[in-house]
Amino acid sequence: MSVVTIENVDIVFGDNKAKTLPLMDKGHTRDQILGMTGDVVGVQNANIEVNEGEICVLMGLSGSGKSTLLRAVNGLNKIARGRCLVRDGDKMVDMAKCDDATLRHMRTRRVSMVFQSFALMPWLTVLENVAFGLEMQGMPKAERLKKAREQLKMVSLDKWANKKPDELSGGMRQRVGLARAFAMDTDVLLMDEPFSALDPLIRSQLQDELIELQRRLNKTIIFVSHDLDEALKIGTKIAIMESARIIQEDAPEQIVLNPATEYVEKFVAHTNPLNVLRGSSLMTPLNELAVKDDHIVINDDIRMKLENGKLISVQGPRGDIPTARWTPETIFANVPDNTVFIVPANIAMRDAVELRYHSNHFMVLEEAGKSVGILNDHNFYHALLGKHFGREEAAA
Numbered sequence: 124m125s126v127v128t129i130e131n132v133d134i135v136f137g138d139n140k141a142k143t144l145p146l147m148d149k150g151h152t153r154d155q156i157l158g159m160t161g162d163v164v165g166v167q168n169a170n171i172e173v174n175e176g177e178i179c180v181l182m183g184l185s186g187s188g189k190s191t192l193l194r195a196v197n198g199l200n201k202i203a204r205g206r207c208l209v210r211d212g213d214k215m216v217d218m219a220k221c222d223d224a225t226l227r228h229m230r231t232r233r234v235s236m237v238f239q240s241f242a243l244m245p246w247l248t249v250l251e252n253v254a255f256g257l258e259m260q261g262m263p264k265a266e267r268l269k270k271a272r273e274q275l276k277m278v279s280l281d282k283w284a285n286k287k288p289d290e291l292s293g294g295m296r297q298r299v300g301l302a303r304a305f306a307m308d309t310d311v312l313l314m315d316e317p318f319s320a321l322d323p324l325i326r327s328q329l330q331d332e333l334i335e336l337q338r339r340l341n342k343t344i345i346f347v348s349h350d351l352d353e354a355l356k357i358g359t360k361i362a363i364m365e366s367a368r369i370i371q372e373d374a375p376e377q378i379v380l381n382p383a384t385e386y387v388e389k390f391v392a393h394t395n396p397l398n399v400l401r402g403s404s405l406m407t408p409l410n411e412l413a414v415k416d417d418h419i420v421i422n423d424d425i426r427m428k429l430e431n432g433k434l435i436s437v438q439g440p441r442g443d444i445p446t447a448r449w450t451p452e453t454i455f456a457n458v459p460d461n462t463v464f465i466v467p468a469n470i471a472m473r474d475a476v477e478l479r480y481h482s483n484h485f486m487v488l489e490e491a492g493k494s495v496g497i498l499n500d501h502n503f504y505h506a507l508l509g510k511h512f513g514r515e516e517a518a519a
């Protein structure tokens with residue numbers, strides 16, 4: 124179910140929209156338009172649908188239009204054309220066209236925002252800061268303080284409730300910002316580079332906390348970042364922006380496997396594939412392996428036999444090699460070496476590499492009860508060297 128729908132949205136800063144919009148339609152660039160009308164094109168023809176429980180990351184370089192688009196979702200930026208719809212129960216409200224009372228209702232009940240700068244009030248305690256938005260919702264004092272305490276507990280800051288924000292570290296203040304946003308209990312959370320001012324370790328911890336909170340609370344989140352690793356880690360969907368336009372919108376793995384343009388490819392070249400790719404996109408499919416005497420040839424020494432599409436045995440130079448099934452619950456330390464593992468085709472690359480490290484063998488991927496491919500060292504090196512996307516291979 125769609126919770127936020129952005130439809131053909133243009134956002135223009137300046138007073139010459141009547142001239143600027145037709146120039147945009149004629150395909151003039153942002154720089155040309157700035158020269159011709161003095162207007163800045165903030166967002167051009169953006170389309171995104173964010174479903175319930177999704178984390179959609181808007182990613183791109185500085186100035187690409189991420190914050191401008193995000194701010195349109197709670198009506199902070201005026202839309203020149205198009206619609207920005209946010210769910211309110213069983214109807215969708217157009218944030219650009221609704222009246223003031225509806226906008227107020229949407230901002231206190233449906234959409235809340237977390238900023239990079241924390242935006243905490245220094246004269247209020249941590250607890251009062253978290254409770255502040257609830258006061259605006261009209262919640263009685265005892266109830267809102269109780270709720271704020273619960274939220275602080277969720278981000279492990281309950282012991283800091285009576286401190287002032289300046290007594291906390293940057294990471295802790297950002298957690299207060301998160302608690303405050305989650306306390307509002309709105310369906311939609313807008314997050315504008317909330318972790319970018321933090322050092323990498325704290326940042327990574329907060330990303331984990333956000334993922335965990337999201338899992339528990341099933342919020343719909345739009346998150347701005349200029350860091351693709353962050354986007355890949357937390358996003359269920361990533362929209363990449365360049366020069367006011369969304370140039371690719373895809374699932375994280377697809378962004379890494381099939382970058383749409385050189386701009387995206389440049390981001391992808393610096394990412395760690397271990398965190399993103401899955402076995403099915405790395406594997407050598409069974410139909411690409413040689414077959415000899417009814418056996419699939421893995422290499423000069425090893426062959427395997429299938430029956431009804433399922434692995435039944437693996438033969439090595441000194442007889443049968445044991446096989447076993449791996450599941451996400453398997454403890455790597457207990458994995459016997461010299462075992463060929465059968466794994467789900469969607470195994471994360473990180474798990475597959477770790478399994479390879481412990482078992483010393485290739486692994487067989489299974490989907491819907493059938494063997495579909497194998498993962499061996501060649502597949503891992505291929506991905507680690509960034510050769511998993513078509514363009515580079517075509518150029519090589």
Ligand SMILES: Nc1ncnc2c1ncn2[C@@H]1O[C@H](COP(=O)(O)OP(=O)(O)OP(=O)(O)O)[C@@H](O)[C@H]1O
Pocket residue numbers: 136163164165183184185186187188189190191192349
């Ligand atoms: N209030 C404003 N008035 C005029 N121009 C603006 C305004 N807000 C943003 N812009 C312009 O819109 C363009 C997009 O800015 P935006 O802040 O959305 O980029 P961003 O991708 O979020 O960048 P960053 O990562 O640096 O925050 C920029 O050229 C910026 O100068």
